[in-house]
Amino acid sequence: xxxxxxxxxxxxxxxxxxxxxxxxxxxxxxxxxxxxxxxxxxxxxxxxxxxxxxxxxxxxxxxxxxxxxxxxxxxxxxxxxxxxxxxxxxxxxxxxxxxxxxxxxxxxxxxxxxxxxxxxxxxxxxxxxxxxxxxxxxxxxxxxxxxxxxxxxxxxxxxxxxxxxxxxxxxxxxxxxxxxxxxxxxxxxxxxxxxxxxxxxxxxxxxxxxxxxxxxxxxxxxxxxxxxxxxxxxxxxxxxxxxxxxxxxxxxxxxxxxxxxxxxxxxxxxxxxxxxxxxxxxxxxxxxxxxxxxxxxxxxxxxxxxxxxxxxxxxxxxxxxxxxxxxxxxxxxxxxxxxxxxxxxxxxxxxxxxxxxxxxxxxxxxxxxxx
Amino acid sequence: xxxxxxxxxxxxxxxxxxxxxxxxxxxxxxxxxxxxxxxxxxxxxxxxxxxxxxxxxxxxxxxxxxxxxxxxxxxxxxxxxxxxxxxxxxxxxxxxxxxxxxxxxxxxxxxxxxxxxxxxxxxxxxxxxxxxxxxxxxxxxxxxxxxxxxx
Amino acid sequence: xxxxxxxxxxxxxxxxxxxxxxxxxxxxxxxxxxxxxxxxxxxxxxxxxxxxxxxxxxxxxxxxxxxxxxxxxxxxxxxxxxxxxxxxxxxxxxxxxxxxxxxxxxxxxxxxxxxxxxxxxxxxxxxxxxxxxxxxxxxxxxxxxxxxxxxxxxxxxxxxxxxxxxxxxxxxxxxxxxxxxxxxxxxxxxxxxxxxxxxxxxxxxxxxxxxxxxxxxxxxxxxxxxxxxxxxxxxxxxxxxxxxxxxxxxxxxxxxxxxxxxxxxxxxxxxxxxxxxxxxxxxxxxxxxxxxxxxxxxxxxxxxxxxxxxxxxxxxxxxxxxxxxxxxxxxxxxxxxxxxxxxxxxxxxxxxxxxxxxxxx
Numbered sequence: 100x101x102x103x104x105x106x107x108x109x110x111x112x113x114x115x116x117x118x119x120x121x122x123x124x125x126x127x128x129x130x131x132x133x134x135x136x137x138x139x140x141x142x143x144x145x146x147x148x149x150x151x152x153x154x155x156x157x158x159x160x161x162x163x164x165x166x167x168x169x170x171x172x173x174x175x176x177x178x179x180x181x182x183x184x185x186x187x188x189x190x191x192x193x194x195x196x197x198x199x200x201x202x203x204x205x206x207x208x209x210x211x212x213x214x215x216x217x218x219x220x221x222x223x224x225x226x227x228x229x230x231x232x233x234x235x236x237x238x239x240x241x242x243x244x245x246x247x248x249x250x251x252x253x254x255x256x257x258x259x260x261x262x263x264x265x266x267x268x269x270x271x272x273x274x275x276x277x278x279x280x281x282x283x284x285x286x287x288x289x290x291x292x293x294x295x296x297x298x299x300x301x302x303x304x305x306x307x308x309x310x311x312x313x314x315x316x317x318x319x320x321x322x323x324x325x326x327x328x329x330x331x332x333x334x335x336x337x338x339x340x341x342x343x344x345x346x347x348x349x350x351x352x353x354x355x356x357x358x359x360x361x362x363x364x365x366x367x368x369x370x371x372x373x374x375x376x377x378x379x380x381x382x383x384x385x386x387x388x389x390x391x392x393x394x395x396x397x398x399x400x401x402x403x404x405x406x407x408x409x410x411x412x413x414x415x416x417x418x419x420x421x422x423x424x425x426x427x428x429x430x431x432x433x434x435x436x437x438x439x440x441x442x443x444x445x446x447x448x449x450x451x452x453x454x455x456x457x458x459x460x461x462x463x464x465x466x467x468x469x470x
Numbered sequence: 471x472x473x474x475x476x477x478x479x480x481x482x483x484x485x486x487x488x489x490x491x492x493x494x495x496x497x498x499x500x501x502x503x504x505x506x507x508x509x510x511x512x513x514x515x516x517x518x519x520x521x522x523x524x525x526x527x528x529x530x531x532x533x534x535x536x537x538x539x540x541x542x543x544x545x546x547x548x549x550x551x552x553x554x555x556x557x558x559x560x561x562x563x564x565x566x567x568x569x570x571x572x573x574x575x576x577x578x579x580x581x582x583x584x585x586x587x588x589x590x591x592x593x594x595x596x597x598x599x600x601x602x603x604x605x606x607x608x609x610x611x612x613x614x615x616x617x618x619x620x621x
Numbered sequence: 622x623x624x625x626x627x628x629x630x631x632x633x634x635x636x637x638x639x640x641x642x643x644x645x646x647x648x649x650x651x652x653x654x655x656x657x658x659x660x661x662x663x664x665x666x667x668x669x670x671x672x673x674x675x676x677x678x679x680x681x682x683x684x685x686x687x688x689x690x691x692x693x694x695x696x697x698x699x700x701x702x703x704x705x706x707x708x709x710x711x712x713x714x715x716x717x718x719x720x721x722x723x724x725x726x727x728x729x730x731x732x733x734x735x736x737x738x739x740x741x742x743x744x745x746x747x748x749x750x751x752x753x754x755x756x757x758x759x760x761x762x763x764x765x766x767x768x769x770x771x772x773x774x775x776x777x778x779x780x781x782x783x784x785x786x787x788x789x790x791x792x793x794x795x796x797x798x799x800x801x802x803x804x805x806x807x808x809x810x811x812x813x814x815x816x817x818x819x820x821x822x823x824x825x826x827x828x829x830x831x832x833x834x835x836x837x838x839x840x841x842x843x844x845x846x847x848x849x850x851x852x853x854x855x856x857x858x859x860x861x862x863x864x865x866x867x868x869x870x871x872x873x874x875x876x877x878x879x880x881x882x883x884x885x886x887x888x889x890x891x892x893x894x895x896x897x898x899x900x901x902x903x904x905x906x907x908x909x910x911x912x913x914x915x916x917x918x919x920x921x922x923x924x925x926x927x928x929x930x931x932x933x934x935x936x937x938x939x940x941x942x943x944x945x946x947x948x949x950x951x952x953x954x955x956x957x958x959x960x961x962x963x964x965x966x967x968x969x970x971x972x973x974x975x976x977x978x979x980x981x982x
Contacts (some may be wrong), residue, residue, distance in 0.1 A: 146598035153583075154608055158620075189494075227853060227947025233683035293944070299854055300946045316521050316544065319572030330544065332522075337547065402493055402551075404525075404540065417540070419529050428608075430527040432540075440575040452857075452949045469598055 110134055116454075118147050124221075124458060125465030136450050141443045149469040156429040161187050161261065161396040164429065169255035171431065172467035174214040175409040177206045180259040185340055186405035186416040187261040190398035198386040199263030200341040205276065205379050206249075206258065208372040212283075213242040214410035215369050222362070222459035223294050226303050231294055238286060241279050245272070261396060263389030276380050283373055287366070295366060304359040308445040308457030311356060318444065319437035322412025323368065324461060327353045327360035334408040348375050361460040397424055411435055411462055435468040471517075471548045479518065484508050495549045502537070502554040506564040509552065512541060513569050519543045520550060523566070526576035528556075528584045530610045535561050535584060556586060565591040583608040628743040628924055656748055660734055664886060669699040671885040674932075675939055682943045703878060711874035714777055721775035726872065726879035729768035733886045735761045739815045740893050743903050743924035747815065754815035755807060758894060759800055762849070765887070766792050772880070773868035785868035787857065787950055792849050794957040799845035799891075801965040805838040805972045806831070806898045815897060822901040824909050834972040839899045841965045843937070846891035848953070850884060853942040857950050892934035896927065903927040 111134050118126040126147035132140040152171060156164040165183045169176040181203055188195060195203075220235030243253040249268055250258040258265050294300055310320070315328040325332050333350045335343045351367040353360035398420040406415045412434025419428040438461055445461075446454050471479070476496045480487060484504055490497040500508050512520045525540035535556040542549045556563060565588040566573045575597065577588045582596040585606035596603060605612055612618075635655075639648035673688070673696065680687025688695035713722055739754040741747040751757050766789050773785020809831050810818045821827075828835050848855040869880045896902060903923035907915040948956070974980075 146600065149598045151607065223946065227856075228943075228945060229679075230683050230943045233685065237684060294946070297945065299948055299952075302952055303946060303949060314571070317571040319523060319570065319576075321524075332544065402497075404494065406524075413524065415525055415540075417525060417527065417538075428527075428529045430525065432525040436575060436579075437572050440572055444571075450949075 111139065124463055127463065127465050127468075131451075131454070133451070138446050138449055138451065138454060141446050141454075143439055143442065145439075145465075145469050147469065148466050150466075152470045153429055153431065156426060158425060160424050161398060161426065164426065165260065166255075166257050168431070169257055170466060171433070171470055172409055172411060172414070172435070172464050173254055174217060174464055175210050175411065175414075176254060176256050177203075177210040177258060178407055178409040179414065180257060181207055181341075182405055182407040182409075182414050182416045184259040184261050185407065186403050186418050187396065187398065189405055190401070190403045190418065190420060191261065191392065191396065193262055193390050193392060195263055195341070195390055196387040197342075197384045199388050199390070201379055201383045202264050202268055202388065203259060204342050204346070205376055205383075206246075206256075206264075208375045209242050209245065209276070211372050211410045212369055213239050215365050215372075216242075218365060218410075218459075218462045219290065219294075222462075223300075225455050225459045226300060228294060228297075228300070231290070234286075234289070234293075238283070245275050245279065248272070248275070260389065262392040263387065265389070267388045268383075273380055273383065276376065280373055280376055280380070284370075287370055287373075290366065295362070301359060303456050304357070304362060304460070305355075306357050307449065307453045308358045308361075308460065309356050310441055310445050312354075314441065314444050315356075318441040320412070320441050321434050321437065322408070322410070323351075323361055323364040324412065324438050324441070326351060327364045328356040329354040332413065334406050334413050338406060340405075340407065342379070346375050346378055358456050358460040365462070395424055397422065398426070406432075409434060411464065411467065412438060431470055433467045433470060435463050435465070439463060439468055471546060476518075476548060476550060483511055490553075493551065495551050497551045497553060499553050499555065502556055502563045505537075505552070505554045506566060506569075509539065509541075509566055510569055512550070512552075517546075518548075519545050521545070521570075523570040523572055523576075526566075526573055526580065528580045528586055528608075530584065530608065532610055534558050535586065537563060537580070537586065539566075561586040562589060563587075564589050567591060582606075585609065627922060628746040632746055660737055660748075663737075664730075664734065664882070667889055668882040668885055669703065671889060671935065672699045672702070672881075674935070675885070675942075678936065678939045679943050682940070706878040707875055709874040711876055712871075714871050716777040717871065718775040718777070721771050722871075723876070725768050725772035725775065726876045726883070728771065729765050729883040730879055730886075732761055732764040732768065733883055733890065735764075736890050740890075741815050741819060741897070741902050742927055743922070746903075746924070750814055750816045753813045755803055755813045755818070755894075755898070758890075759796070759803065762890075763793075763796065765883075769868050772872070776868070776871040778871055781868050781870045784870070788851060788868055791851070791855060791857075791950075791953060794954055795845040795848040795961075798841055798957060798961040798965045799849060801962070801969055802838040802842040802845065803894075803898060805834060805965070805969050808969075808972050808976050809835070811976075815902070818897060819902040819904050822904045822907075824907055826899065826901040826904070826906070828899040831972070831975075834968050834975060835899065837964070837968045838972070839895070841961055841968070842895055842898070843934075844961065845957075846895065847938055847941055848957070850887045850891060850938075852884075852888065852938060854945040854948050855953055856942075857947060857953065888935055888938055889931065892931045892938065893927075895934050896930035900930045901926075902930075 111132060113130055113132050115128065115130055117128040128144040128147065130142045130144060131138055152167055155167060159167065165180050168179045168183050171179055216235040216239045220232035223231035246256055247253050249272055250256040310324070310328045312329045315325045315330050320330070321332050329352060331350060331352055336350050348371045351364045351371065353364055398418065400422040401420060403418045403420070404415060406413050413432070414434055415432030417430040417432065418426050421427040442458070442461065446457050449457070473496050477489060480498060484500060486501050486504060488499045490499065512518050520541040520543045522542045522544050523539060524542055525538070527538050529536045529538060535558055537554045537556060539552040540549070541552065554563060561584070563586060565577055567577065574592065577591055578594060578597040580586050581588060581594055582599050582603070583606060588594055595601065599607070636652070639651055643651060676698070677687045688698035691698045691701050713719060736758055738748045739751050739757055769792070770785050770789050773782045776782070806827060807813055809827055810821045812818060828839055869877060872880060903926050905918035905921060905923065905926050907918060
């Protein structure tokens, strides 16, 4: 960490953390006011990766703007694309064929698994255990290979289009995914043995970074951060889209509100994702993979909002349309933005060593926050 | 509550409400100087209980600016969109930071992109752009000959 | 034939040759110089070997390959790294205390080398079998704390000083538990001299003969040893993602290499001490009075026994590093003062009772 130190006589001083981290959270600059070792206030300085995506999208057509959104929360690229496609379909009132819906949900859940894997590896590395990082990437590599074979890219997949998916899944897709899932449950058990059950790890995480239920709601937190504080806000359950209404899975809620609760919520979410994929992978119906839509899309005049559950929380896409081929205004409600605003609340009063653990469990992806 | 019931329960709260038809959720327009009391009531009223502000943004309609607040109630599962029209030359509105803490960052973002001044905001300065940035980028009349490429 | 090419035989042969040709005084001086050179060479080779071992062991645990380009299967990697460090610019910060800044790395190496003196590498192959062997090792190990504090202080860097103080506090605390664990074993052997300790394990290693208290002492000693050498999970002072970068931040070039090397040498030393106290040093694996079995075990040279045990324990310490997350500084000191020290004192009491009542095997 880069530190610049200036002190006032009372023993209160400010240090900078970032924008370059050894802990791969992205370019986040925190100005921390300390009294000795205790944190008094944290102020995030954002914008190091601001690319003005919202303004850019005002000059891109409805088919084009989806590709830019993969770069927002690049770890849940599929889910971002899915949100945009759903919003456009809401405007066009297009019915997506069932086959496309199944494929989309399977891809979403695979992406969620990959994102949580990277979170787990990076967080364990922050706390000092170096080996889980490699184990996480071993799993992620398999998912990336499946993505590459189906969509052509490993990170920014651009597979979802308004109306369905861009191309049909290839013949070995189901078999590869089934193979991956079959070995996966043992992996989660391994992770639990290696990290979750480790006493040192639990001591680092329990009681650290507490966020109460009222604060979680007031700060607009969503996703695992809110669910660990007892807020039931899983978009897949409350406002289901595609086939989520027909799939059986649990919404994981913990009430402790500390870093360990956030950790447990994500680990259990991984198990639920596996459950969802298992239910869907054998039953992909035949049919079209894309609904028939015009070549040039024009949304009618009006406003459309679509929310999805990314690996980080609730992503909202708000399109204001004037009837043309490009949106008049797009706003992306990013989950990381609101989760980050709660960091001050969680970390103040704690020590610097605890800040690392807290930030690890927030799972921030800065391009998602800066857009 | 469904949309009709929501509309019915909103009407007594303020005399100057107008509704916009055709959306997925109830869209209600309120004059900007009466926005804050309405939002406070929306949050506090036990039947409405909009405790979650999930989107706060602004749209530039060339003749005026519109502030858009998306609210939801985690308890009753209903959603509402509240809008306020602002004067383009001098856009000012009361902050809602004390009602929902998430507004602090969201309003800073709207301030730096649109130039809307939020009265009584604890720390109104640029968040994502550099502190010395000139202009309000997301307004429709923002010109930047160096960085903006018109196709 | 194996007896003629053992270390012991080489040593006696060299001593005889020197005494014959040069007379007793000159021979003594020549021996001292020879031993000094041997220790330095041994350190250099050991350092190279241990760093390479760490990288390969960590690679295997992390499902990757580790260095495999430089030299056959990567064996020359550490030599290349040492060469690079020697050629790097050694930067001294502006306001640093030059004398102490330059002295600190040497002091830590001197401490490590002095500890080598009583360690027995093979049968009758010790530099000096001092009668207070184990006590000598414990006391010289404390000198390294001075070197660390010197390094942190003279760097003229608030964060280096903070890291040095934390490191110093950690080492001093854990020396207590390690010392009590050592005393527990000394009670069994009733002698501090290394030779006596090893010879008393003629019919079985202490970890088996001393059963429960010896096993507890072993576990405590390994934990304390990991903390004393600043290895994970107790490596807060040198961790990158924590705030302070450690006492050796301002060091570069060869001086940094000396600190880095000293860490690995210290690991070797504590594992050697553990091997001597608990596993018999160079004593082969004997079971009581089974003459035949013992005779077969004696065929394996004693130096192989010693190095084998030490390297197994080093592997264990490396295993800890790549498995466990890091402890916070307050959790670390908590562990020592609230758990390890009381347990080791209670264990000492237990061992006393066992020795007095002669309940050991």
